[in-house]
Amino acid sequence: MKKIKIGLAGLGTVGKGVYEILKKDAALISQRTKSQLEIVAVSARSKKDFVDANVKFYENALDLAADAEIDVIVEVIGGNDLAKNLCEAALKNGKKYVTANKALLAEFGFELAELAEKNNTHFAFEASVAGSIPVIKGFKEGLAANEIEEFYAILNGTCNFILTKMQQENLDFSVALKQAQDLGYAESDPTFDIKGIDTAHKLALLAAIADGAKPAFSKLSIEGVDEVSIEDINLANELGYKIKILAIYKKLANSSQQAVYPALISKAEKIAQVDDSFNAILTKASNAGWNFMVGRGAGGFPTASAIVADLIDIASDRYSCEFGVKTAVLKTANIDKISNRVGGYFLKLLISKDLAQKTNLAEVIFGDKIKIKNSIFIDKEEEILCGFITEKHKEQDVLDVLKLLDSNLVKSSKFLRVEEIVGF
Amino acid sequence: MKKIKIGLAGLGTVGKGVYEILKKDAALISQRTKSQLEIVAVSARSKKDFVDANVKFYENALDLAADAEIDVIVEVIGGNDLAKNLCEAALKNGKKYVTANKALLAEFGFELAELAEKNNTHFAFEASVAGSIPVIKGFKEGLAANEIEEFYAILNGTCNFILTKMQQENLDFSVALKQAQDLGYAESDPTFDIKGIDTAHKLALLAAIADGAKPAFSKLSIEGVDEVSIEDINLANELGYKIKILAIYKKLANSSQQAVYPALISKAEKIAQVDDSFNAILTKASNAGWNFMVGRGAGGFPTASAIVADLIDIASDRYSCEFGVKTAVLKTANIDKISNRVGGYFLKLLISKDLAQKTNLAEVIFGDKIKIKNSIFIDKEEEILCGFITEKHKEQDVLDVLKLLDSNLVKSSKFLRVEEIVGF
Numbered sequence: 070m071k072k073i074k075i076g077l078a079g080l081g082t083v084g085k086g087v088y089e090i091l092k093k094d095a096a097l098i099s100q101r102t103k104s105q106l107e108i109v110a111v112s113a114r115s116k117k118d119f120v121d122a123n124v125k126f127y128e129n130a131l132d133l134a135a136d137a138e139i140d141v142i143v144e145v146i147g148g149n150d151l152a153k154n155l156c157e158a159a160l161k162n163g164k165k166y167v168t169a170n171k172a173l174l175a176e177f178g179f180e181l182a183e184l185a186e187k188n189n190t191h192f193a194f195e196a197s198v199a200g201s202i203p204v205i206k207g208f209k210e211g212l213a214a215n216e217i218e219e220f221y222a223i224l225n226g227t228c229n230f231i232l233t234k235m236q237q238e239n240l241d242f243s244v245a246l247k248q249a250q251d252l253g254y255a256e257s258d259p260t261f262d263i264k265g266i267d268t269a270h271k272l273a274l275l276a277a278i279a280d281g282a283k284p285a286f287s288k289l290s291i292e293g294v295d296e297v298s299i300e301d302i303n304l305a306n307e308l309g310y311k312i313k314i315l316a317i318y319k320k321l322a323n324s325s326q327q328a329v330y331p332a333l334i335s336k337a338e339k340i341a342q343v344d345d346s347f348n349a350i351l352t353k354a355s356n357a358g359w360n361f362m363v364g365r366g367a368g369g370f371p372t373a374s375a376i377v378a379d380l381i382d383i384a385s386d387r388y389s390c391e392f393g394v395k396t397a398v399l400k401t402a403n404i405d406k407i408s409n410r411v412g413g414y415f416l417k418l419l420i421s422k423d424l425a426q427k428t429n430l431a432e433v434i435f436g437d438k439i440k441i442k443n444s445i446f447i448d449k450e451e452e453i454l455c456g457f458i459t460e461k462h463k464e465q466d467v468l469d470v471l472k473l474l475d476s477n478l479v480k481s482s483k484f485l486r487v488e489e490i491v492g493f
Numbered sequence: 494m495k496k497i498k499i500g501l502a503g504l505g506t507v508g509k510g511v512y513e514i515l516k517k518d519a520a521l522i523s524q525r526t527k528s529q530l531e532i533v534a535v536s537a538r539s540k541k542d543f544v545d546a547n548v549k550f551y552e553n554a555l556d557l558a559a560d561a562e563i564d565v566i567v568e569v570i571g572g573n574d575l576a577k578n579l580c581e582a583a584l585k586n587g588k589k590y591v592t593a594n595k596a597l598l599a600e601f602g603f604e605l606a607e608l609a610e611k612n613n614t615h616f617a618f619e620a621s622v623a624g625s626i627p628v629i630k631g632f633k634e635g636l637a638a639n640e641i642e643e644f645y646a647i648l649n650g651t652c653n654f655i656l657t658k659m660q661q662e663n664l665d666f667s668v669a670l671k672q673a674q675d676l677g678y679a680e681s682d683p684t685f686d687i688k689g690i691d692t693a694h695k696l697a698l699l700a701a702i703a704d705g706a707k708p709a710f711s712k713l714s715i716e717g718v719d720e721v722s723i724e725d726i727n728l729a730n731e732l733g734y735k736i737k738i739l740a741i742y743k744k745l746a747n748s749s750q751q752a753v754y755p756a757l758i759s760k761a762e763k764i765a766q767v768d769d770s771f772n773a774i775l776t777k778a779s780n781a782g783w784n785f786m787v788g789r790g791a792g793g794f795p796t797a798s799a800i801v802a803d804l805i806d807i808a809s810d811r812y813s814c815e816f817g818v819k820t821a822v823l824k825t826a827n828i829d830k831i832s833n834r835v836g837g838y839f840l841k842l843l844i845s846k847d848l849a850q851k852t853n854l855a856e857v858i859f860g861d862k863i864k865i866k867n868s869i870f871i872d873k874e875e876e877i878l879c880g881f882i883t884e885k886h887k888e889q890d891v892l893d894v895l896k897l898l899d900s901n902l903v904k905s906s907k908f909l910r911v912e913e914i915v916g917f
Contacts, residue, residue: 086780090638090780098637201782203631209525211630211631213525214801215798216521339763356514356625357788358792361786363786370780373638373780374778377638378638380638381634382634385812387812
């Protein structure tokens with residue numbers, strides 16, 4: 070039986086998951102691949118956890134790339150310093166490479182894909198986006214006969230957990246974040262998650278495949294979950310919406326929208342009902358129509374399951390271009406300014422009681438520039454708290470009106486986007 | 494550029510969809526495959542719709558199998574007479590074969606897979622189950638590192654449309670069926686759809702892959718949508734449930750449950766909210782956990798999208814074994830009797846007013862054999878209509894009790910199953 074010899078870089082939760090799946094499910098996997106998938110070497114920061122005498126241990130992950138016995142390297146160390154060097158060295162040596170490293174690929178995925186092509190090898194990264202959901206394979210193969218016209222995705226379990234806690238238990242952001250940290254859902258430094266950076270890394274990869282373009286992380290507009298208050302959530306709820314951090318891609322005539330932001334979605338939408346640490350991707354494909362996928366986005370076994378699926382593809386000689394087409398064909402993404410977005414908005418204003426007396430209040434505040442389709446008013450002793458849902462407008466037009474509000478009458482204002490999903 | 498020459502058997506909605514996608518999306522597809530996918534011959538019942546002078550037209554589909562120019566045959570004629578002959582002839586001639594024909598594969602899939610292996614070729618059938626949802630690829634590749642432990646699937650858009658109409662508009666089955674026919678969702682002879690046979694064909698295919706077994710259509714327990722009345726739907730609704738026709742697979746220690754039946758599912762479950770003609774598959778995988786997919790199950794372009802995805806895989810030299818593993822390894826499915834099922838039940842009884850007076854009514858009716866966890870009573874002039882939801886019991890035990898009910902007190906009884914989904 071053919072043997073596929075694997076070098077594993079990283080022995081954290083995901084690395085251990087890969088190790089364990091390859092052991093406990095060895096019979097199943099060899100039936101499915103007609104091969105034997107064997108970890109022959111491991112590298113990790115510390116050897117203390119590691120006790121398999123039949124497997125080489127390298128203190129330096131780069132030694133995996135130099136080991137001639139190894140066919141495939143699995144990298145689950147993260148970051149883009151050591152991981153980048155390892156990936157480059159592995160590809161230069163013609164090895165296959167499987168990774169969950171979205172930060173690395175969002176920034177250097179194009180160069181690495183070029184390097185893989187040059188060395189007649191491949192890398193695979195199903196585990197880097199939405200863990201257990203095979204969305205990369207879905208886009209590149211399952212929906213290969215389609216243009217991806219738009220997608221809306223919940224790609225960060227930590228953010229989704231925090232928003233769910235806030236909404237269900239009426240908690241402040243900081244309290245929900247603390248709970249997420251206590252449960253191990255959020256890192257002690259949660260910046261990458263709560264600022265939307267992790268979601269944006271994943272968006273860059275999915276959008277590259279959807280768009281037939283190089284990943285464009287540095288051009289993305291990114292807003293995090295830390296911009297959402299419990300007051301926003303409660304007002305949105307009264308108006309019939311939930312707030313989710315969405316990674317959004319929309320194909321336009323000669324460009325695309327690609328952005329990460331907290332968005333209001335009607336509570337009736339299926340994606341609004343994806344709570345806790347689940348991930349989801351709602352895609353509109355040109356021929357297949359709407360497609361919705363939900364699953365665990367993180368965790369040792371769900372992520373390891375995706376890594377082993379990539380290994381099984383390699384063992385079965387199933388390959389696709391890293392971003393769906395040859396690198397020479399990948400265009401440079403033309404991402405539209407977010408201020409050009411046309412859509413609905415949620416406007417939260419704190420207004421003086423004087424102003425609140427007026428009939429046609431919305432017209433008094435916004436003039437004829439912004440059309441309001443739904444509103445709610447809450448008495449706050451000194452002021453009135455208002456939530457407005459607008460009709461569709463160009464974002465810049467709404468921002469221009471907000472900038473000119475009379476500060477004597479409008480004490481504060483906040484702006485979030487509303488996503489309306491049509492036909493699903 | 495490599496050319497993949499295709500023979501298309503069938504020019505109905507799906508065949509035309511394939512034809513059109515290969516024309517309008519030719520540039521996209523050739524970027525993704527580095528090949529040119531070209532229909533070189535067509536066969537259909539009548540030539541009248543067909544006007545492409547560059548493409549051969551065969552009156553007899555079998556001529557496609559004999560045409561040496563053709564690399565791949567796409568079969569969208571359905572049934573298992575001509576289609577079976579065509580498939581066998583194509584495989585014997587070493588051609589690749591792509592089909593949406595679940596009836597053919599549910600009955601003869603194993604023999605055809607053996608034939609494909611023997612002739613060193615392959616067939617692919619993503620379009621045969623859940624149209625636009627890449628669930629076959631999902632099971633065979635995306636979740637390849639998992640045992641599929643259970644799945645619950647809505648696989649027939651016609652049934653789902655009928656149930657949705659009945660529930661939303663309080664219609665009798667026959668009225669909803671008529672609407673489905675008028676809209677083209679149901680055939681003039683709707684037997685295959687409404688009797689659950691189409692769903693069972695699809696279940697046989699998915700369960701074969703999940704179970705590592707030969708498709709076992711003839712052993713499946715099948716109940717159709719025609720067994721559901723508007724009274725059942727309304728009572729279930731009052732108790733917090735919706736009724737869906739589910740294809741169900743559950744892995745047991747040395748066997749499996751595989752069945753198609755109308756089931757009550759809590760309204761809070763995501764799969765209960767999949768309405769209209771949408772399909773859905775909710776899967777529990779051993780490592781990846783729960784995975785939920787929703788999309789269009791039928792229609793020209795969604796189904797054609799899956800067929801072209803299979804063609805793109807072929808053009809890209811991406812293959813997997815037809816049922817996930819080599820035919821020599823496929824076991825014979827050991828399907829447990831449905832009467833061994835352990836689960837909850839919905840019992841609808843029409844009882845005399847005398848009986849209704851009793852305290853501990855459920856105990857009087859069912860003794861201590863069936864534990865009731867929820868009930869509802871509706872006054873019907875002469876009798877009382879009762880809906881009961883039971884705790885988990887072995888199905889045979891419940892049937893035994895129902896058989897012995899006192900017919901003077903219980904005028905009629907009906908039994909449906911309740912599916913409780915845990916952890917999603």
